[in-house]
Amino acid sequence: MPSSAPPPKTNPSICEVKPIMKPVKIAMMGMTHGHTRKYYQTLLENRKLDWVASCAADARAKEVYELYKTGVPCYLDPEKMLAEHPDIEAVVLASANEKHYEEMKFCAERGIHILSMKIPTFDMDEYDKMIEMVDRAGIVCQIELEMHYNPVVKRLQQEIASGKLGRILSIQATNITLSPVWAFPWQGSPEASYGKRVPLAPGDRRFRGGALCDHPHIFDLTRWLTGSDYDTVFAQVAPNLRKELEVEDMLMAAGKLKDGTAFLFDPSWSRLEERLKVPGPGWELFPKRMEVNVTITGEKGMIQCDCFGPNVYHNGAPNDRYTVQYTYFDEWVGLIDEFVDCIRNHKTPKINLKWHRQTIAFMNACYASVASGKSVAVQ
Amino acid sequence: MCKQMNEKLAFLRDKYGCPAGKIVAGQPGCELELEDGDRVPLLPWRVERRFVELKKIVDGKTLEDVSTFRFASFTVGGNPIETAVRELDLAVFLAGSPIDRIFAVGSGNAAYNILARFKNGMSASVECGSKLPTGSDVLDRHEIIARRGVASDRAVDTQVPQSSIYEWTTDGTRTFTDVDTELFGLPNEEIWIVRAAYAVLMKPELAAEWKSAAAAMKRYADAVVRSAAQNQPVDL
Numbered sequence: 001m002p003s004s005a006p007p008p009k010t011n012p013s014i015c016e017v018k019p020i021m022k023p024v025k026i027a028m029m030g031m032t033h034g035h036t037r038k039y040y041q042t043l044l045e046n047r048k049l050d051w052v053a054s055c056a057a058d059a060r061a062k063e064v065y066e067l068y069k070t071g072v073p074c075y076l077d078p079e080k081m082l083a084e085h086p087d088i089e090a091v092v093l094a095s096a097n098e099k100h101y102e103e104m105k106f107c108a109e110r111g112i113h114i115l116s117m118k119i120p121t122f123d124m125d126e127y128d129k130m131i132e133m134v135d136r137a138g139i140v141c142q143i144e145l146e147m148h149y150n151p152v153v154k155r156l157q158q159e160i161a162s163g164k165l166g167r168i169l170s171i172q173a174t175n176i177t178l179s180p181v182w183a184f185p186w187q188g189s190p191e192a193s194y195g196k197r198v199p200l201a202p203g204d205r206r207f208r209g210g211a212l213c214d215h216p217h218i219f220d221l222t223r224w225l226t227g228s229d230y231d232t233v234f235a236q237v238a239p240n241l242r243k244e245l246e247v248e249d250m251l252m253a254a255g256k257l258k259d260g261t262a263f264l265f266d267p268s269w270s271r272l273e274e275r276l277k278v279p280g281p282g283w284e285l286f287p288k289r290m291e292v293n294v295t296i297t298g299e300k301g302m303i304q305c306d307c308f309g310p311n312v313y314h315n316g317a318p319n320d321r322y323t324v325q326y327t328y329f330d331e332w333v334g335l336i337d338e339f340v341d342c343i344r345n346h347k348t349p350k351i352n353l354k355w356h357r358q359t360i361a362f363m364n365a366c367y368a369s370v371a372s373g374k375s376v377a378v379q
Numbered sequence: 380m381c382k383q384m385n386e387k388l389a390f391l392r393d394k395y396g397c398p399a400g401k402i403v404a405g406q407p408g409c410e411l412e413l414e415d416g417d418r419v420p421l422l423p424w425r426v427e428r429r430f431v432e433l434k435k436i437v438d439g440k441t442l443e444d445v446s447t448f449r450f451a452s453f454t455v456g457g458n459p460i461e462t463a464v465r466e467l468d469l470a471v472f473l474a475g476s477p478i479d480r481i482f483a484v485g486s487g488n489a490a491y492n493i494l495a496r497f498k499n500g501m502s503a504s505v506e507c508g509s510k511l512p513t514g515s516d517v518l519d520r521h522e523i524i525a526r527r528g529v530a531s532d533r534a535v536d537t538q539v540p541q542s543s544i545y546e547w548t549t550d551g552t553r554t555f556t557d558v559d560t561e562l563f564g565l566p567n568e569e570i571w572i573v574r575a576a577y578a579v580l581m582k583p584e585l586a587a588e589w590k591s592a593a594a595a596m597k598r599y600a601d602a603v604v605r606s607a608a609q610n611q612p613v614d615l
Binding site for chain 1: 394395396428429432433435436440441442443525527528529530531532533534535540541542543544545546547548549550555556557558559560561563
């Protein structure tokens with residue numbers, strides 16, 4: 001401030017708000033992913049972002065989007081959206097897994113930064129092409145694995161890193177939910193979810209693409225918490241709870257990390273649901289519709305962790321059933337903050353395509369184990 | 380204590396763009412000092428997420444026809460009357476109605492049991508005490524009973540608050556419940572103070588509302604003392 005400027009009118013002990021960086025012009029595409037609606041509040045409130053447009057995959061997705069009254073215009077053609085908003089710098093790809101490759105290509109060719117849903121693709125050749133195109137375009141591509149921004153997980157990581165537990169010997173983790181297929185039908189389609197129609201195992205009428213494809217979080221967290229990678233895995237499916245589905249809804253996986261840690265994972269859709277077309281109150285039949293719990297045994301102690309608890313509880317409307325009302329749920333705030341920071345400061349996101357490749361390889365190894373009935377090496 | 384909280388408040392102000400303000404020590408609790416020197420008492424329980432969710436459950440008609448609040452709060456030391464009036468204000472916030480009568484029985488400075496009636500006819504009980512041994516966590520419970528449904532911050536079949544993380548090592552058992560990614564690192568009670576200050580800055584009309592609520596809390600404290608001394612209900 002020049003010396004001739006008048007003194008500030010405000011109390012000098014109360015610090016001023018710093019000017020912020022130029023907001024990132026952002027858009028959403030697809031609008032068919034189960035996480036779509038979780039972005040709305042953050043995109044609207046975070047002043048480092050300017051949410052300028054959305055583009056729905058189809059008329060039905062547009063209709064559902066409009067129920068939320070965000071005030072942000074929604075298109076059905078991405079070219080039209082870009083023609084009307086040529087200043088879009090980044091896109092959240094909130095679409096079915098089968099759409100990700102083409103959408104990523106569309107963005108990379110135009111130099112648009114990408115926030116991808118949790119499964120870029122299960123096809124490893126396609127996955128490698130995604131890495132190439134993102135590298136070539138020099139854009140940020142962050143994968144949406146929101147558990148990294150959960151405060152309980154942050155504490156868990158700190159406690160493990162402190163060495164209090166000693167060397168980690170064993171991990172058990174659940175990522176169990178209701179099934180989203182009635183609201184997001186692509187998640188019950190082998191082609192849309194897994195990318196192609198691959199039978200689970202000889203003689204099994206079901207195909208890859210169900211609960212396993214919906215729940216990569218604990219596979220990713222285990223790598224992050226231990227600093228190790230997967231060595232071998234044995235996975236088995238159980239009879240489906242939902243007989244109509246042609247994808248798996250119940251499975252477990254056990255195996256070893258390269259550092260010798262034993263693991264057991266449950267990524268099932270083991271909580272039944274009301275078959276709502278649009279998620280909302282009363283969706284769950286079991287009181288807690290989503291759980292991510294982790295148990296860790298170390299040489300010097302143990303930890304049990306509930307990443308989404310405690311909460312508040314009720315048995316009121318609409319169904320008078322005992323229900324968990326989630327109380328602490330702000331993962332998307334931190335996730336978007338990192339995305340913006342990477343774009344503006346030319347950083348690489350913690351969860352980028354290259355990091356996430358091993359998690360996808362592990363998920364494919366689970367399916368390979370189900371198919372073979374044997375423990376398999378993770379490539 | 381205020382320095383760290385003010386650093387976090389500055390972080391939120393910077394991120395979301397809100398007017399200037401500073402957290403300062405008040406009597407009791409903390410206050411927000413505004414740019415013009417005005418001070419607003421902070422009521423952090425009104426922004427604590429579990430209570431915000433309970434408020435949503437009441438206001439959103441998940442519960443229909445609320446009848447009774449059953450609240451409890453036991454602390455390590457402290458003044459049980461201060462604890463009681465905080466709980467009464469929380470009940471007022473959830474009921475959306477002022478208290479018109481208080482009956483209290485106490486046992487020295489150790490414990491108070493209170494029955495309150497709201498202007499809209501709802502009822503509340505508040506149990507509080509200050510005799511938990513050093514090192515204990517606050518033991519509290521907030522249950523709302525309605526003609527349709529019951530809501531609570533405690534899970535069915537549990538008597539004590541649950542934690543997100545339980546850690547067993549040779550040093551004993553430790554628990555953690557982290558509730559806020561943006562303010563990670565602050566103790567939870569300070570997180571809610573920062574969130575309360577931020578709420579007032581973002582929604583200036585809260586200043587008058589909270590000043591009025593704080594004045595009412597002083598009347599509740601007087602009524603608790605008077606009722607306990609006279610062994611009679613006190614009308615407000």
